[in-house]
Amino acid sequence: MSAQTRPDPYAPKGLARTLEATGAGLLAVLWISPLVFAFWAAFHPPEFTTRFALMAPLTLDNFTRAWGAAPFARYFLNTFILVTMIFACQAVLCTLAAYAFARFEFPGKSFAFALVLVQLMIMPDVLIVENYRTMGMLGAVDSLPGIALPYVASAFGVFLLRQTFLTVPRELDDAARVEGASAFQILMKIYVPLARPVYIAYGLVSISYHWNNFLWPLIVTNSVEARPLTVGLQIFSSGDQGVDWSIICAATLMTSAPLLIGFLLFQRQFVQSFMRAGIR
Amino acid sequence: MIRPASRALTAWLLLAPAMTFLFVFTHWPALASLMESFMSTARPRRPSRFVGMDNYQQALSDPVFWKSLTNNLWFALGTIPASIALALLMAIWVNDRLPGRTFARMAYFTPTILPMIAVANIWLFFFTPQYGLIEQIASALGLPSHNWLGSGDTALGAVIMVAIWKEAGFFMIFYLAALQAISPVLAEAANLEGASRWTYFRRVQFPLLMPTTLFVLINAVINAFRMVDHIIVMTRGGPDNATALLMFYIYQVGFNFWDTAYAAALTTILIVMLALIALLQYGWLERRVHYQ
Secondary structure (H helix, E strand, O other), X not given: OOOOOOOOOOOOOHHHHHHHHHHHHHHHHHHHHHHHHHHHXXXXXXXXXXXXXXXXXXXXXHXXXXXXXXXXXXXXHHHHHHHHHHHHHHHHHHHHHHHHHHHOOOOOHXXXXXHHHHHHHOOHHHOHHHHHHHHHHHOOOOOHHHHHXXXXXXXXXXXXXXXXXXXXXXXXXXXXXXXXXXXXXXXXXXXXXXXXXXXXXXXXXXXXXXXXXXXXXXXXXXXXXXXXXHHHHHHHHOOOOOOOHHHHHHHHHHHHHHHHHHHHHOHHHHHHHHHHHHHO | OOXXXXXXXXXXXXXXXXXXXXXXXXXXXXXXXXXXXXXXXXXXXXXXXXXXOHHHHHHHOOHHHHHHHHHHHHHHHHHHHHHHHHHHHHHHHHHOOOOOHHHHHHHHHHHHHOOHHHHHHHHHHHHOOOOOHHHHHHHHOOOOOOOOOOOOOOHXXXXXXXXXXXXXXXXXXXXXXXXXXXXXXXXXXXXXXXXXXXXXXXXXXXXXXXHHHHHHHHHHHHHHHHOOHHHHHXXXXXXXXXXXXXXXXXXXXXXXXXXXXXXXXXXXXXXXHHHHHHHHHHXXXXXXXXXX
């Protein structure tokens, strides 16, 4: 019998099993309840926001009103361009650097690697004051590149890809070199294809991180043309709308929808990607 | 055979783009914060000048700085143990083949992928006085009304709750991976020896999960000093700085009061604290590499 189907002697049985399942279920319901509530409020008229009547009429009105009250289409476009731009740059820069760290011996290698690792702890997120000054000097304030630039070289990506490249058998590398392939050709033909699942994992983590990122975009943008969804949502919900929770819930769901749908469709890949990215 | 010198050149060329960006947007701003922290903030007709330790002295005598630092420590103490314990419990429950485990895993993990800024809005509504969901439930049960985010006694607790809710499911997946990596032979052996489930957990599973716990712990500590999105949405540091965290205070000083030199000094203090945590992790990573 395989390890998978081998009975676990400590698997709960009888009453213990019932109790555990109940506990797990209750906690799950508690955990999902804010989202369930947001769905309720978003799909019902405002007078039912806190009146949970079974026969309350369903409506898409809140979504249309939210969509019309702020330039969400532009915010979606901005966020979409932003996360694509960041991940594309990260993939290129991190691949090149990871390859150097995984397969080259050169003076200053461990020092350079230590310099990269510094960013795992001191992330651009905490360097907002000085990075804002730099963006001012570069003329990148209030632009999508201004949001993206501090994140395009990611220590996390370098580390993750380096670990993956290290597992590629050296023999493949040597064989290709004997055939006369250049370092760049070897990288593109052997390492990158073999690391595909890691690119997917890194992509999911990077995209969800930057889709959700808020503080730096808030600081560095001040116009509709550059604002991503998170900043747009915050301005929308703290604005002069008056407090209409059903619209705010609709806007909240709208901004999270692409990630949420992606997660529900590809749950396993999402969980495994975050796991892979974290354990490295 | 390619000469080592040309290999080294290729390596540096491969590294150059990433290193340039890292230098400009990580190393330089960290250094610049340190240098800037010894200067005064430039004002109209008063250019920036060297002031030595003045900004640090200002921090020492700034009650809001101390308040945000202690808040941050309480925030860390409130979120870290609770979210790690919950994460472990969730992982054990999802790992046991209980009915509905797929739903449970989905429910626990969902907060991780939602934007903090979005979910903070939903929580803000829960905590709203009079009209909010918690108030309505409390009044239905005949409990006295309470302004959760508006009162200094409960505001920090409320934002801690949101942080726990957001993080526990993320940490769960690491425990889940680690639990699934434990050989079932160990459970069989422990069972033959007559160990109870609790003993098996305490003597076998928990020690084997130690590297995971350490990893999660370090992540949780960094997050505790980095998370500010929900503060900006829910309380803006209030009432009376009861929920001001260090990173939020830096944001306020730097971008509301525009006192960039003082913000640089505060950033330097935060970097030093993060660097101490980094040293801790570096020691641990080193050890971990040796097991492999």
